[in-house]
Amino acid sequence: MAKTPKDDSRYEDLNIVLKETQKCSGILKNLLNSIKVQPLTITQTNVRSFVKETVQLLEKKFEEKKLVLNLSMPQDPPEASMDFLRLRQVIINVLLNSIQSTPEGGKVDFTVGLSEADGKKELNFTVEDNGEGMPKEYVDKVFEPFFSMRKQGTGLGLFTSRLITEAHGGSISFESEVKKGSKCVIKIPV
Ligand SMILES: Nc1ncnc2c1ncn2[C@@H]1O[C@H](COP(=O)(O)OP(=O)(O)O)[C@@H](O)[C@H]1O
Ligand SMILES: [Mg+2]
Secondary structure (H helix, E strand, O other): OOOOOOOOOOHHHHHHHHHHHHHHHHHHHHHHHHOOOOOOOOEEEOHHHHHHHHHHHHHHHHHHOOOEEEEEOOOOOOOEEEOHHHHHHHHHHHHHHHHHHOOOOOEEEEEEEEEEEOOEEEEEEEEEEOOOOOOHHHHOOOOOOOOOOOOOOOOOHHHHHHHHHHHOOOEEEEEEEOOOEEEEEEEEEO
16 A cells, blocks of 8 residues: 555555455454453363473474473472363463574573462463564554464464463463563463
């Protein structure tokens, strides 16, 4: 559109396409913001097996891209009440983002830990990569539906991850710096 001169015969048509597309995107965003996550199926979950199985699902992708995955987790974490399939989806989304954003030979640190804040116990999943990162002005947008800076991206990965995490009473945060890397922390009360 920006490249088409105003006196080009296609300009008007392009303008209509652009306006209608923006309208559709606005409608979809409103719709997505109003939907709620399906009720969770909570079970007592063994955190170590949960993490190991989740990481195994992505092993090939790490190998293909020659990325090192440093996994660290407590020896004997307590069982946690969670919808493990949904939470697995969240962790896969976040790990996949790091895989996609980190050039060959890079590394991803996946650290699982327990912490206590105001007498409340939390399980933390931290995914930190040393990949391309992203400019500061976009960092606040990553949880918005359809925000994507990838050619093939849907921009729904972090949006749905936030919905699922919050449905667990938890939180998700994202920090990033260009050419340094990114860090995503998922916190779930246990
Ligand atoms: N680890 C990361 N490193 C750099 N950028 C990231 C990372 N994770 C997410 N992003 C940015 O946030 C955007 C939104 O992520 P996401 O919601 O998963 O959508 P998608 O992966 O489909 O683009 C990505 O397009 C990318 O620009
Ligand atoms: Mg993604």
